[in-house]
Amino acid sequence: MLNIYTIRKQAALILSICGAILLFSTLSSAEVPRRLISLAPNITEILFALGVQDRVVGVSSFCDFPEEAKRKPKVGGMSNPSIEAVISLRPDLVLFSIDGNPKEFEERVRGMHIKTFTLRTKQIAELPEGIRQIGAAVGARQRAEELALDIERKISSLEQGRRARHALAKRQKVLFIIWPDPLIVAGPRSITDDALRLLGVENIAGDTVSTYPKYSIEEILRRAPDIIFIGKGNGMDRVSDSLLGRLKNVPAVRNGKVFYVSDYLYRLGPRTIKGVEELAGHLDAR
Amino acid sequence: MKNITLRIGIVLVLLAVVFLASVVAGPRMINPFTADPISREILFSIRAPRSIVALLMGMALGASGAVLQGILRNPLADPYILGISSGASLSAALGILGGLSIFGSFTIPVFAFIGALFTGGIVGVMGWKRGGIWPERLLLAGVGLSFLFSSLLMLMMTISSDEGLRKAMLWIFGDLSMSDWSRIPYGLFFIAGGIALSAMRARALNALILGDEFAYSLGFSPHRERGMLFVSVGLLTAASVSLGGMIGFIGLLVPHMMRFFIGSDSRGLILSSALGGGILLCLADLISRTIMPPMELPAGIITAIIGSPYFLYLLRKKNVLGV
Amino acid sequence: MSSASDTGILELSGIRFSYSGGSAFVDNLGFRIGEGEFIGLLGANGSGKSTILKIAAGILTPSAGEVSLWNKPLHAYNNKDRAKLLCYLPQSLDMTIPFTVSELVGMGLYPYDIAPEMSVDDALDLVGLRDKAQSRISDLSGGERRRAFVAMTLIQGAGIFLLDEPLANLDIRYQIELVKLLRDLRTARKITVVMALHDINIALQFEKVILIKKGTIIGQGRPEDILTEENISEAFGVQVKIMRHPDGKAYISYAENFS
Numbered sequence: 069m070l071n072i073y074t075i076r077k078q079a080a081l082i083l084s085i086c087g088a089i090l091l092f093s094t095l096s097s098a099e100v101p102r103r104l105i106s107l108a109p110n111i112t113e114i115l116f117a118l119g120v121q122d123r124v125v126g127v128s129s130f131c132d133f134p135e136e137a138k139r140k141p142k143v144g145g146m147s148n149p150s151i152e153a154v155i156s157l158r159p160d161l162v163l164f165s166i167d168g169n170p171k172e173f174e175e176r177v178r179g180m181h182i183k184t185f186t187l188r189t190k191q192i193a194e195l196p197e198g199i200r201q202i203g204a205a206v207g208a209r210q211r212a213e214e215l216a217l218d219i220e221r222k223i224s225s226l227e228q229g230r231r232a233r234h235a236l237a238k239r240q241k242v243l244f245i246i247w248p249d250p251l252i253v254a255g256p257r258s259i260t261d262d263a264l265r266l267l268g269v270e271n272i273a274g275d276t277v278s279t280y281p282k283y284s285i286e287e288i289l290r291r292a293p294d295i296i297f298i299g300k301g302n303g304m305d306r307v308s309d310s311l312l313g314r315l316k317n318v319p320a321v322r323n324g325k326v327f328y329v330s331d332y333l334y335r336l337g338p339r340t341i342k343g344v345e346e347l348a349g350h351l352d353a354r
Numbered sequence: 355m356k357n358i359t360l361r362i363g364i365v366l367v368l369l370a371v372v373f374l375a376s377v378v379a380g381p382r383m384i385n386p387f388t389a390d391p392i393s394r395e396i397l398f399s400i401r402a403p404r405s406i407v408a409l410l411m412g413m414a415l416g417a418s419g420a421v422l423q424g425i426l427r428n429p430l431a432d433p434y435i436l437g438i439s440s441g442a443s444l445s446a447a448l449g450i451l452g453g454l455s456i457f458g459s460f461t462i463p464v465f466a467f468i469g470a471l472f473t474g475g476i477v478g479v480m481g482w483k484r485g486g487i488w489p490e491r492l493l494l495a496g497v498g499l500s501f502l503f504s505s506l507l508m509l510m511m512t513i514s515s516d517e518g519l520r521k522a523m524l525w526i527f528g529d530l531s532m533s534d535w536s537r538i539p540y541g542l543f544f545i546a547g548g549i550a551l552s553a554m555r556a557r558a559l560n561a562l563i564l565g566d567e568f569a570y571s572l573g574f575s576p577h578r579e580r581g582m583l584f585v586s587v588g589l590l591t592a593a594s595v596s597l598g599g600m601i602g603f604i605g606l607l608v609p610h611m612m613r614f615f616i617g618s619d620s621r622g623l624i625l626s627s628a629l630g631g632g633i634l635l636c637l638a639d640l641i642s643r644t645i646m647p648p649m650e651l652p653a654g655i656i657t658a659i660i661g662s663p664y665f666l667y668l669l670r671k672k673n674v675l676g677v
Numbered sequence: 678m679s680s681a682s683d684t685g686i687l688e689l690s691g692i693r694f695s696y697s698g699g700s701a702f703v704d705n706l707g708f709r710i711g712e713g714e715f716i717g718l719l720g721a722n723g724s725g726k727s728t729i730l731k732i733a734a735g736i737l738t739p740s741a742g743e744v745s746l747w748n749k750p751l752h753a754y755n756n757k758d759r760a761k762l763l764c765y766l767p768q769s770l771d772m773t774i775p776f777t778v779s780e781l782v783g784m785g786l787y788p789y790d791i792a793p794e795m796s797v798d799d800a801l802d803l804v805g806l807r808d809k810a811q812s813r814i815s816d817l818s819g820g821e822r823r824r825a826f827v828a829m830t831l832i833q834g835a836g837i838f839l840l841d842e843p844l845a846n847l848d849i850r851y852q853i854e855l856v857k858l859l860r861d862l863r864t865a866r867k868i869t870v871v872m873a874l875h876d877i878n879i880a881l882q883f884e885k886v887i888l889i890k891k892g893t894i895i896g897q898g899r900p901e902d903i904l905t906e907e908n909i910s911e912a913f914g915v916q917v918k919i920m921r922h923p924d925g926k927a928y929i930s931y932a933e934n935f936s
Contacts (some may be wrong), residue, residue, distance in 0.1 A: 145512075246521070247521035247524075249462070249525060249532050250521075250524050250525050250529040250531055250532060251531055251532070252521060252524070255649075272648075273648065275648070276646075276648060276649040277646060277649055278649060281648075281649040281650075282524075282529070282531065282649065282650045282651075282652075283648055283649065283650065284381055284531070284643055284647055284648045284649070284650050285400055285531060285532075286380060286381065286396040286400045286401065286643075287381055287647060287648035289392055289395060289396050289400070290381075290382070290392060290396070291648070292392075310532070310534070310536075311532070314399065314400070314534060317391075317392070317395060
């Protein structure tokens with residue numbers, strides 16, 4: 069007589085056998101994916117850094133770095149890629165970011181029997197691990213390991229700078245402006261906030277609810293940042309003029325500590341560390 | 355009529371109270387008499403101009419809503435229904451994309467203003483037939499243009515990868531945080547002018563609400579009056595969009611609230627809708643920057659959140675729409 | 678103003694009018710209204726009564742011919758001056774207007790810059806709506822709404838009243854009262870009334886009627902001369918009987934059409 073337990077047992081057995089076969093087949097298949105599609109700009113950058121750019125057959129319309137990435141076929145935006153465009157490129161592997169790509173789309177692609185990979189990295193400290201995972205997924209472990217080690221080395225040297233900065237009497241207060249009008253700044257859980265923490269300075273917008281909050285100008289006056297970074301963008305300096313005019317009594321503006329910095333920190337990829345180093349250079353300049 | 359004067363007086367007092375509160379209160383209270391230099395700077399170069407801009411925008415929206423509901427003879431009309439705001443947004447977006455920063459920090463407001471007036475002009479021309487502007491044509495032309503312009507804007511936003519454009523368009527959806535003294539003079543000029551023009555034509559507006567034939571019989575030229583009132587609505591809407599983007603709710607519902615409180619006579623209604631709009635936006639802006647400091651919420655969301663329940667209450671309790 | 682009853686204070690001559698694109702709806706129409714006259718305008722639905730009143734009021738502009746008011750072309754008056762001499766009350770009254778009765782009636786004063794002889798309350802008394810002064814127009818019955826608009830017209834104080842079916846929606850009592858009210862005003866203030874109406878029995882009480890068919894005048898003059906069985910049959914396409922009371926007053930019967 070079959071009771072519920074035996075059915076369950078058998079089901080579990082069958083499932084685990086299937087799982088083992090699946091695992092075995094994945095492990096044993098020496099073949100690496102030949103046709104890659106990246107749906108996020110930071111993944112595209114990582115793929116290029118890993119030297120597998122020739123295997124990238126499609127990217128999102130936001131993938132604009134390096135220059136060569138712009139010439140890859142586009143499959144649509146990050147939040148609304150086209151399933152047809154993806155399928156018609158006959159990919160072996162589609163790479164998603166947990167940050168910006170819809171989960172439903174990943175499920176749909178998987179439903180079409182196309183392998184997928186999702187990058188779950190959200191912080192700078194997790195970046196080396198994320199790169200190693202991508203390396204494993206696309207069969208470029210060696211290059212990934214080198215890149216990851218390089219980033220880890222740089223992170224630890226940045227941490228030394230942080231210790232030095234902590235030794236200073238006063239912790240520097242920083243504001244990172246993403247867009248001046250309306251005023252959008254880097255808040256908690258943003259890569260920039262992470263970078264500022266790594267640098268051991270205080271992000272005066274670190275206590276807001278939203279990641280990229282619209283920030284109160286009068287609070288800037290009150291919190292008196294020592295340094296203001298402004299992310300570079302199209303005609304950014306001109307747009308920022310009126311804002312800086314209103315902040316003229318803030319220490320950062322008074323002391324000429326307003327810096328236009330690259331947009332490296334907007335993406336968690338190979339360039340992110342460069343962005344952090346750029347900020348560090350401004351912080352330590354006397 | 356005496357009664358109405360008294361009630362408008364009450365609204366004025368309320369306006370003064372809300373304005374003072376919005377200057378003194380905020381993420382932190384500031385006592386103007388014992389303020390340190392930073393607080394004084396916050397008071398005079400940030401809160402005061404911002405509260406004035408909120409007041410002006412709210413007044414423009416309230417008054418133009420009252421006028422537009424009258425000339426279109428439609429209680430659902432609001433200043434944005436004529437497509438003026440979508441035209442403003444589209445024009446601002448084109449200005450940003452074209453990299454035209456000839457007006458410096460005024461680039462977006464100037465482009466928005468030009469776009470708004472241009473759209474108002476097109477709507478006016480489309481609404482024109484047989485020697486006059488016809489309300490139904492105006493309404494349909496406005497709705498049509500509005501759809502066209504917003505889809506063009508959506509198209510631009512979709513195919514453009516310019517992050518700056520996306521950020522800048524946040525402004526068009528209602529933002530008072532960048533208000534400073536420099537925007538006030540022209541705002542004041544157009545908004546005071548628009549309110550004065552429509553208040554002077556308030557009798558004609560009453561007559562137009564009765565219908566063109568009544569208006570004619572009462573000694574008005576319906577098309578000319580409607581044209582003048584339309585111009586004042588255009589100016590008011592253009593100036594308000596250019597001051598702080600689009601803030602919903604006020605233009606649609608404040609006139610209805612005031613109809614309940616003051617009555618439907620346009621002579622009192624235009625003025626009181628202006629005051630009521632000013633009060634509501636000033637209050638909403640105060641709340642939006644106070645509730646979650648140092649983050650600011652969009653004022654338009656707050657106007658709707660505090661205004662709608664009150665409006666729904668009126669709708670249940672009183673005969674607001676006159677039907 | 679000198680008496681102009683011999684020439685007519687409102688005169689239409691050679692009027693031609695067509696609605697956009699159509700053939701002439703009114704052609705070569707002319708009539709003259711003397712001061713203090715009380716005229717009923719009769720005709721079947723679609724015969725052009727409303728169109729003629731609108732042309733006389735200046736709301737519709739004829740493609741040929743001229744409307745003159747006190748011997749001066751109507752279009753030569755400015756709006757306010759014209760509104761002091763001539764008022765027009767349309768047939769259809771919007772029930773969704775948001776005003777109260779007293780706000781509405783007060784609008785009759787718009788052409789004037791100084792306080793008038795008649796107050797809003799006086800006008801409301803005349804139409805029996807004093808107790809409804811603060812009610813909204815939308816809350817009134819059809820007849821009350823009609824009377825409120827009439828009160829606005831009265832307060833406007835013009836000498837010439839062009840009224841498009843003012844008796845519609847009124848019960849018999851208010852029909853009679855309104856006609857009597859206008860007659861009294863005529864005596865007191867020498868007003869002139871041209872009123873489109875349907876009820877031939879009421880028209881028989883007028884001093885003068887104009888009978889219209891398809892934009893042309895079939896006849897004008899004393900009702901007993903114009904409202905004959907033949908004319909009515911021509912204008913309305915039904916057979917009626919003109920009866921007479923023992924005291925000589927005429928009335929119309931069309932009951933036999935139903936059998």
